Amino acid sequence: MTGVIEIEGLRKTFHSVRRGRRVAVDGFDLLVEAGQVHGFLGPNGSGKTTTLRALLGLVRADDGRMTVLGASAPERLPQVAGRVGAIVESPQFFGNFTAYRTLRLLALAGGVPVSRVDEVLAQVGLHDRGHERVKGYSLGMKQRLAVASALLKRPELLILDEPANGLDPAGIREMRDLMRSLAANGVTVLVSSHILAEIQLICDHVTIISRGRRVAAGRVDEVLAGFDRDECLVRVDDLPRAEELLLAAGLTVTGHADHLVVSGVPDPATVSRTLGEQGVWVRELTPLRPDLESVFLELTNAPAQPGVPRQVDGSAPHHEPGTGRMIDLDTRGVDA
Numbered sequence: 001m002t003g004v005i006e007i008e009g010l011r012k013t014f015h016s017v018r019r020g021r022r023v024a025v026d027g028f029d030l031l032v033e034a035g036q037v038h039g040f041l042g043p044n045g046s047g048k049t050t051t052l053r054a055l056l057g058l059v060r061a062d063d064g065r066m067t068v069l070g071a072s073a074p075e076r077l078p079q080v081a082g083r084v085g086a087i088v089e090s091p092q093f094f095g096n097f098t099a100y101r102t103l104r105l106l107a108l109a110g111g112v113p114v115s116r117v118d119e120v121l122a123q124v125g126l127h128d129r130g131h132e133r134v135k136g137y138s139l140g141m142k143q144r145l146a147v148a149s150a151l152l153k154r155p156e157l158l159i160l161d162e163p164a165n166g167l168d169p170a171g172i173r174e175m176r177d178l179m180r181s182l183a184a185n186g187v188t189v190l191v192s193s194h195i196l197a198e199i200q201l202i203c204d205h206v207t208i209i210s211r212g213r214r215v216a217a218g219r220v221d222e223v224l225a226g227f228d229r230d231e232c233l234v235r236v237d238d239l240p241r242a243e244e245l246l247l248a249a250g251l252t253v254t255g256h257a258d259h260l261v262v263s264g265v266p267d268p269a270t271v272s273r274t275l276g277e278q279g280v281w282v283r284e285l286t287p288l289r290p291d292l293e294s295v296f297l298e299l300t301n302a303p304a305q306p307g308v309p310r311q312v313d314g315s316a317p318h319h320e321p322g323t324g325r326m327i328d329l330d331t332r333g334v335d336a
């Protein structure tokens with residue numbers, strides 16, 4: 001047992017008279033290790049909140065094994081609760097209270113020294129505004145107050161559900177800086193989001209969920225590298241001639257209105273040499289690197305592939321040759 005959070009084979013189906021049976025989480029696995037800022041990424045309705053709620057005992061799982069800081073969850077969570085901060089459902093604060101008063105009450109209720117209030121206000125960048133009423137706060141300030149409340153007891157693990165939701169770019173930047181400084185101080189952070197660019201900027205590791213199943217997991221750079229097709233964008237004056245030469249050299253070429261995309265060229269010099277030797281001069285040659293957005297779209301829109309086994313329990317992962325990433329290609333039969 002090495003993970004700060006371990007989830008194996010989590011399943012949860014909701015039943016309602018109006019909407020019928022809805023599989024929210026379908027054999028999902030997650031491993032968050034100490035010191036990671038781990039992004040939990042998935043489209044709306046993919047099962048992120050249900051997973052976090054099941055982990056924290058806010059909803060009963062149908063099946064699966066979960067641990068938090070080595071304690072089986074949710075049954076033994078009380079044993080480690082003092083070491084975990086979680087914001088899964090947007091906390092509501094009294095608008096007429098100041099942030100300071102709100103946190104002071106929470107500190108007193110939780111047996112935390114009141115001196116901690118100033119520290120957490122400073123940590124989330126609210127120190128100067130801590131004596132203003134919360135009803136005058138922006139959404140970003142309210143989010144930071146929520147994080148401050150979770151930090152009161154100096155958690156080793158912080159779980160945040162969509163902390164950047166509804167924030168403007170400045171608020172997102174502040175939240176990002178906050179996550180980074182927490183990580184630098186040794187806090188393990190699990191942050192769920194559907195904002196890809198944020199996950200790419202904030203997190204070092206990522207688990208991508210689609211329709212209740214894990215479709216990719218690993219270091220962000222490794223997950224991205226697994227999708228690198230060694231492509232480059234080429235601009236020349238004579239596109240048809242360049243395409244002809246590159247195809248003749250055995251390269252894979254896709255034509256666009258004002259450029260070509262060449263695939264499978266680890267060294268872009270191959271392109272400039274192939275064209276230059278025939279007197280076609282390259283005006284632009286740009287390696288195309290995948291970003292989390294393109295990976296995410298590819299994984300979460302991946303059509304079902306009949307005959308490809310599901311890989312949701314880690315037992316028979318489908319590994320792309322030469323990559324550390326795992327993908328689950330079968331998206332059939334799940335109501336998301």
Ligand SMILES: Nc1ncnc2c1ncn2[C@@H]1O[C@H](COP(=O)(O)OP(=O)(O)OP(=O)(O)O)[C@@H](O)[C@H]1O
Nearest residue numbers: 014022024042043044045046047048049050051336
């Ligand atoms: N209490 C519930 N009753 C019925 N269905 C539910 C309930 N909670 C969640 N669901 C369904 O389970 C699926 C997963 O929802 P969940 O909220 O976990 O997704 P999510 O990834 O957190 O989405 P979002 O990013 O929109 O918050 C959705 O189809 C949702 O409608």
